[in-house]
Amino acid sequence: MKLGVVVIVAWMVASTAACAAAQRGAGGAPATPGTPGATPEAPRRGSPASQRPPETRTPQTYPREQIDAGRTAFGAQCGFCHGHDAAGGAGGPDLTRSLLVADDVRGDRIGPVVRTGRAAQGMPPFSLSETELAAVVAFIHEQKAQADGANGDRRTVDAADLQTGNAAAGERYFEARCARCHSSTGDFAGLANRFPPLTLLQRMLYPRPVTAGRGGTPARVPQTVSVTLPSGLVIDGRLAYRDEFTIALTDANGWYRSWPTGQVEFLVNDPLQAHIEQLAKYTDGDMHDVLAYLQTLR
Numbered sequence: 669m670k671l672g673v674v675v676i677v678a679w680m681v682a683s684t685a686a687c688a689a690a691q692r693g694a695g696g697a698p699a700t701p702g703t704p705g706a707t708p709e710a711p712r713r714g715s716p717a718s719q720r721p722p723e724t725r726t727p728q729t730y731p732r733e734q735i736d737a738g739r740t741a742f743g744a745q746c747g748f749c750h751g752h753d754a755a756g757g758a759g760g761p762d763l764t765r766s767l768l769v770a771d772d773v774r775g776d777r778i779g780p781v782v783r784t785g786r787a788a789q790g791m792p793p794f795s796l797s798e799t800e801l802a803a804v805v806a807f808i809h810e811q812k813a814q815a816d817g818a819n820g821d822r823r824t825v826d827a828a829d830l831q832t833g834n835a836a837a838g839e840r841y842f843e844a845r846c847a848r849c850h851s852s853t854g855d856f857a858g859l860a861n862r863f864p865p866l867t868l869l870q871r872m873l874y875p876r877p878v879t880a881g882r883g884g885t886p887a888r889v890p891q892t893v894s895v896t897l898p899s900g901l902v903i904d905g906r907l908a909y910r911d912e913f914t915i916a917l918t919d920a921n922g923w924y925r926s927w928p929t930g931q932v933e934f935l936v937n938d939p940l941q942a943h944i945e946q947l948a949k950y951t952d953g954d955m956h957d958v959l960a961y962l963q964t965l966r
Contacts, residue, residue: 727813737806738806738808738810742754745804750763754811764811764812783801833956837961838960838961838962841957842962857965875940891906891936891939892906907936914927915929915932
């Protein structure tokens with residue numbers, strides 16, 4: 669079976685407790701300048717996919733139509749935290765390595781968590797219909813089955829899976845939707861010589877700011893945020909964390925500060941926002957077509 673989108677995940681969180689830590693940010697409560705004993709935020713670290721996923725206790729199969737419906741519902745409701753492939757995202761654990769998912773039989777364990785949430789870990793309850801919930805369960809188990817069947821101790825992709833697109837169609841898509849910011853003869857000139865196909869696909873779908881290296885070079889694509897407190901005070905800084913419940917920044921003095929999103933107003937300047945929005949618009953064919961076109965830019 670061809671893989672539509674393959675993203676090797678850098679954050680593989682072993683439990684929902686890790687999700688809570690990410691939600692709160694390093695060091696728990698927000699630190700403010702001048703607070704005794706407060707220290708600048710320490711870098712967060714993830715754990716690599718160094719172990720095989722837990723074995724599924726009861727292998728299950730689902731209709732392709734139900735899995736596809738679940739993929740859409742999962743991406744809309746769960747993808748922000750758990751990743752669009754259920755392999756971990758912005759603070760949410762990798763569900764393909766979840767013991768709860770491994771023990772689940774057609775939603776008997778997943779369903780109650782979705783319905784009631786886990787407030788202590790920052791997960792709200794979700795009001796899905798029985799059909800929607802069953803589809804989400806089907807998708808999660810499909811992703812789990814793929815992880816179980818992966819060779820070795822980490823997920824891989826066959827290079828042939830990335831060569832199914834139509835370059836001409838991809839060029840038309842690129843010119844219509846991407847050329848406003850990118851140029852095949854400018855920043856993308858020789859692109860295929862700089863990245864192998866899988867890396868190119870990853871950067872196309874999930875571009876990330878380039879972090880500072882050992883020499884201290886600043887990121888080329890900084891994401892900043894302005895937070896307005898109820899008092900009217902505006903605090904600016906580099907975006908440190910964001911989800912539906914929390915907004916956090918690192919200010920000019922290196923302090924990590926966070927607030928509940930419902931208690932402040934904020935404006936994020938994210939040069940990569942167009943990519944985030946585009947991800948919801950791509951079809952599987954679009955992704956492969958654009959990738960095929962980008963591989964011609966040598």
